[in-house]
Amino acid sequence: MTPTVLVSGGAGFIGSHVTVELIQAGYNVIVADNMSNCDKTCYNGAQKITGRKIPFFKMDFCNRRAVEKLFQTNKIDAVIHFAAFKAVGESVAQPVMYYRNNLDSFLNIVDAARTYGCPNILFSSSATVYGQPEKLPVTEESPRQEATSPYGNTKQICEDVLRDSVKAYGNIRGIALRYFNPIGAHPSALMGELPRGVPNNLVPFITQTAIGKRECLSIFGNDYPTPDGTCLRDYIDIVDLAKAHVCAVDRMMADKMKEPYEIFNIGTGKPVSVMELVNAFQKVNGVKLNYKIAPRRAGDVTAVWADPSKANKELGWKAQRTIEETLKAAWTWELFIAHK
Ligand code: UD1
DSSP, X not given: OOOEEEEETTTSHHHHHHHHHHHXXXXXXXXXXXXXXXXXXXXXXXXXXXXXXXXXXEOOTTOHHHHHHXXXXXXXXXXXXXXXXXXXXXXXXXXXXXXXXXXXXHHHHHHHHHHTTOOEEEEEEEGGGGOSOSSSSBOTTSOOOOOSSHHHHHHHHHHHHHHHHHHHHSSOEEEEEEEOEEEOOOTTSSSOOOOSSSOOSHHHHHHHHHHTSSSOEEEEOSOSSSTTSSOEEOEEEHHHHHHHHHHHHHHHHTTOOSSSEEEEEESOSOOEEHHHHHHHHHHHHTOOOOEEEEOOOTTOOSBOOBOOHHIIIIIOOOOOSOHHHHHHHHHHHHHHHHTO
């Protein structure tokens, strides 16, 4: 029988791309989302791309009864958890809201999974758990550092919830994928990032500036101890990132895990500076960006990039797309959204 994967937050940016890759790899997918931070554009896009009617539940994972019912009434073989708040600044201003939402939802999922026979749990974590690493690139063994925001702390706590639950209950296994900086859009231009209000992240801000929705991009600091003075990050294409989830689910399903709880870095292994990214965007898309150098943003780390060799070796996964292809897709998506 075709295995079924539940994707919490499956209507969002990452969740919708993962939904498509899972379906294309032969899985059944159930999407559940409370739609608190997205509309149905990406979910509809996923249906168009796959040519499938994808089962959808509008629900909040903080609602314990609803989560139990979902697991009771559907045979779920694996769950991937994306449904979470993700704005760093907002989490500093509204810590209780962030802890409640991001922790309750995951606790409900782990509890329902172990109770109703879903053995495989994949948690969407973040490179934010590494803070500013002393040694670069970071491996999965690099120490986590005390989180600088409630958002970052919820990623660390959920990793621990999964690790401890796998150990204690014996009937579930877990994988945490630590994403570096996911960017881009689906090559079909039917799915991509749709930030509400002013974008916090770099690439949506770039595309919105290029199209004239924003006046000017601020580059946060050019006095960092890096080759060109701007911060270094590991930008990972959204479709590449989505494919890593399929590899991780395959690994769990095939019972190929070396440990019942595993962690993988999902990145390219290549550092790119803010300035390099801005220049690459202008060049590949033939557009001119209005930008200025602004003061550093509080809480930003200077440089972080992945050593993805564990994922390369164990998951058989490797980032494929070039930054140029990715930035082209991001721009095509912005144009698509603008004309909708
Ligand atoms: C941010 C979050 C991180 C989260 C990730 C999810 C912060 C401090 N960190 O990572 O916890 O897991 O998003 O996507 O918010 N930049 C500009 N101008 C802009 C926007 C960004 O110069 O208008 C620069 C930033 O200083 C940074 C780089 O671009 O050097 C990337 O920023 P961003 O896309 O926000 O990602 P991170 O800060 O790495």
